[in-house]
Amino acid sequence: MSKTSPEARIKALRAEIDRHNRLYYVDAAPEISDREFDRLMDELISLEKAHPEFDSAGSPSRKVGGAPIDGFVTVVHRLPMLSIDNTYQPSEVREFDTRLRKLIPGSPVAYSVEPKIDGVAISLTYEDGVFTRGLTRGDGEKGDDVTANLRTVRDLPLRLLCDNPPPLLEVRGEVYMRRDDFTRLNDSRRADKLEPFANPRNSTAGSLKLLDPAQCARRRLRLFAYGLGSVEGIRFLTHAESLERFKEWGLPVNGHIRLVHSVDEVLEIIAEWDERRASLPYDTDGLVIKLDDLAARERAGATSKAPRWVVAYKFAAEQAVTRLKSIDIQVGKTGALTPVANLEPVHLSGTTVSRATLHNADYISQKDIRVGDMVVVEKAGEIIPYISRAAHDRRDGTEQPFVFPSQCPVCGSAVARDADGAVWRCQGRECVAVLKRRLRSFGARAAMDVEGLGEEMVEQLVDSGLVKHLPDLYRLGAGQLESLDRMGETSSRNLLAGIEASKGRGLARLLGGLGIRHVGETVAEAVAGAFGDLDSLMAADEGTLASVDGIGPERAASLRGWLSDPENQKMLLELRELGVRVTADGPKRQLVAAIAGKTFVVTGTLARFDRLGIERAIKDLGGKVSGSVSKKTDFVLAGENAGSKLDKARELGVKVINEAEFVELAGL
Numbered sequence: 001m002s003k004t005s006p007e008a009r010i011k012a013l014r015a016e017i018d019r020h021n022r023l024y025y026v027d028a029a030p031e032i033s034d035r036e037f038d039r040l041m042d043e044l045i046s047l048e049k050a051h052p053e054f055d056s057a058g059s060p061s062r063k064v065g066g067a068p069i070d071g072f073v074t075v076v077h078r079l080p081m082l083s084i085d086n087t088y089q090p091s092e093v094r095e096f097d098t099r100l101r102k103l104i105p106g107s108p109v110a111y112s113v114e115p116k117i118d119g120v121a122i123s124l125t126y127e128d129g130v131f132t133r134g135l136t137r138g139d140g141e142k143g144d145d146v147t148a149n150l151r152t153v154r155d156l157p158l159r160l161l162c163d164n165p166p167p168l169l170e171v172r173g174e175v176y177m178r179r180d181d182f183t184r185l186n187d188s189r190r191a192d193k194l195e196p197f198a199n200p201r202n203s204t205a206g207s208l209k210l211l212d213p214a215q216c217a218r219r220r221l222r223l224f225a226y227g228l229g230s231v232e233g234i235r236f237l238t239h240a241e242s243l244e245r246f247k248e249w250g251l252p253v254n255g256h257i258r259l260v261h262s263v264d265e266v267l268e269i270i271a272e273w274d275e276r277r278a279s280l281p282y283d284t285d286g287l288v289i290k291l292d293d294l295a296a297r298e299r300a301g302a303t304s305k306a307p308r309w310v311v312a313y314k315f316a317a318e319q320a321v322t323r324l325k326s327i328d329i330q331v332g333k334t335g336a337l338t339p340v341a342n343l344e345p346v347h348l349s350g351t352t353v354s355r356a357t358l359h360n361a362d363y364i365s366q367k368d369i370r371v372g373d374m375v376v377v378e379k380a381g382e383i384i385p386y387i388s389r390a391a392h393d394r395r396d397g398t399e400q401p402f403v404f405p406s407q408c409p410v411c412g413s414a415v416a417r418d419a420d421g422a423v424w425r426c427q428g429r430e431c432v433a434v435l436k437r438r439l440r441s442f443g444a445r446a447a448m449d450v451e452g453l454g455e456e457m458v459e460q461l462v463d464s465g466l467v468k469h470l471p472d473l474y475r476l477g478a479g480q481l482e483s484l485d486r487m488g489e490t491s492s493r494n495l496l497a498g499i500e501a502s503k504g505r506g507l508a509r510l511l512g513g514l515g516i517r518h519v520g521e522t523v524a525e526a527v528a529g530a531f532g533d534l535d536s537l538m539a540a541d542e543g544t545l546a547s548v549d550g551i552g553p554e555r556a557a558s559l560r561g562w563l564s565d566p567e568n569q570k571m572l573l574e575l576r577e578l579g580v581r582v583t584a585d586g587p588k589r590q591l592v593a594a595i596a597g598k599t600f601v602v603t604g605t606l607a608r609f610d611r612l613g614i615e616r617a618i619k620d621l622g623g624k625v626s627g628s629v630s631k632k633t634d635f636v637l638a639g640e641n642a643g644s645k646l647d648k649a650r651e652l653g654v655k656v657i658n659e660a661e662f663v664e665l666a667g668l
């Protein structure tokens with residue numbers, strides 16, 4: 001009998017170690033001792049060292065950590081990693097359910113109710129079943145490439161247990177640290193005279209940013225997979241189905257996920273959870289409630305920040321008690337007056353808080369909150385502090401009830417209460433606070449993107465009286481600008497060029513920039529797309545507006561109300577006369593025959609485009625972009641340092657082009 005070849009032995013060892021990893025971390029049913037396990041691993045590592053030709057990214061030996069790295073590269077997510085809207089009361093979860101059902105009439109409604117793991121969100125890419133890239137969430141659009149560290153995560157499979165893996169599978173999930181591992185880590189940090197971590201979430205985030213994967217390996221990070229990103233070559237009908245498949249493939253899925261068929265059952269789980277969460281070996285900060293049906297999710301859609309098919313229910317936040325020193329009134333871009341508390345600084349979940357919102361006038365009077373009171377501060381979503389109540393039993397009689405102003409603190413105009421709510425608004429057409437905020441959001445990148453119109457410039461333009469109404473921006477001339485303080489010729493020229501360039505942004509970005517209540521980026525785009533130009537939009541009644549996908553009655557009423565106001569109409573007409581484009585964007589370019597309908601895979605670094613830029617260019621010209629090479633790929637566009645995808649293209653005989661050839665094909 002011939003001796004087993006090194007290649008065969010390496011293969012066998014990898015399979016054996018994968019199996020034991022799974023038995024240990026996923027099934028919690030180990031079959032061998034740690035020593036036996038280490039022996040297998042040592043044998044694999046020394047064989048791999050002797051035979052580098054059999055190196056593989058999927059080898060479990062990578063779990064002990066590869067060589068240190070220099071830093072983290074930022075990578076654009078294939079699909080943005082959105083966040084989730086939070087709720088804090090069972091009634092808000094009911095409202096979510098009602099809202100969602102209206103958006104998807106006729107679709108089945110079942111919810112997956114899941115623990116909200118308090119760790120770090122990540123995206124894991126598996127190509128042909130092998131883990132090839134892991135990114136942090138970052139800003140949602142792009143994150144850091146932390147692949148080397150993620151390879152060391154205990155229960156993260158480096159290779160999916162699957163004979164026929166999809167060419168591309170992006171798994172979303174949470175990396176976390178168990179409380180016992182966290183305590184052990186902090187004990188050893190204290191022993192080494194190092195600052196201990198504040199909580200398991202911070203230590204997870206810190207561990208993922210270590211430059212030495214071997215050190216990360218010792219942190220004992222773990223994973224829960226809870227969703228899909230971009231996938232190719234496989235289709236799922238429901239979320240539950242995808243989780244089942246994850247489990248089969250060896251991806252760890254939380255064992256407390258429940259599928260239910262009514263909001264009442266969701267609320268029952270919420271009621272039980274406070275107790276149950278304390279018994280878990282890891283931290284959770286709430287529950288996530290997700291629509292199960294994936295086609296219905298598509299119909300429900302998303303705002304620019306969060307999908308409409310998911311909501312988080314957050315457990316009661318940490319609290320702190322401090323003194324309320326005074327109350328300021330802030331005037332927002334829609335004229336809303338918001339009371340803000342000035343507090344004796346107090347420490348709360350990791351930050352020092354000295355200001356907190358009091359929401360509105362009714363909130364202050366209903367809760368009988370007075371200046372001088374000791375108040376309870378909490379953090380909503382652990383970010384924005386708010387005052388939940390006053391400690392009435394700690395009063396000494398010196399506290400003063402707050403008198404809500406009857407005039408705008410900025411312009412002195414009368415204030416009036418909204419017909420539909422508790423908000424008071426400045427009625428002044430010329431309130432400079434409102435105008436300043438409005439100009440800022442009008443000029444923001446996501447809106448009209450007016451280069452040069454920063455905070456200080458807005459202050460100057462408004463305070464000098466050069467801009468009294470929004471359209472005045474388009475009436476500015478070089479002579480006027482140069483009369484302003486600290487305004488040189490160059491900055492004046494830049495601002496004017498920025499203003500000029502903003503004229504062409506189109507109807508969606510104009511509407512999104514006007515500060516209309518309930519009309520953000522996503523709604524503005526939907527409306528602009530549906531009506532095409534300002535005249536058709538002006539002619540639409542409330543019902544027609546409400547029938548646009550993703551709008552609904554509340555937004556339609558707000559928009560119709562705004563459009564019907566003669567002052568606003570005048571402003572829109574002025575803007576149009578001043579040359580601001582009030583039509584929607586059509587397709588960005590003519591489709592290009594050489595590219596339309598063709599599938600591209602981009603690999604390596606390009607000179608003229610970043611990843612997002614090249615993907616947009618291909619899509620604008622009618623092409624499709626895919627993450628992995630298969631026989632169906634029409635072109636592989638290869639830049640500098642192209643790697644395995646280029647090899648695969650050659651292997652399959654897929655046409656490979658370089659950047660110059662692409663530019664030529666595209667006629668760019």
Ligand code: IVH
Nearest residue numbers: 082083084114115116117121174226288307
């Ligand atoms: S779903 C668009 N499910 O909570 C929906 N998120 O902003 C994507 N999180 O940091 C998220 N447990 O990483 C989902 N079972 C779970 C989760 C979960 C924890 C985190 C997530 C993100 C935050 C939500």
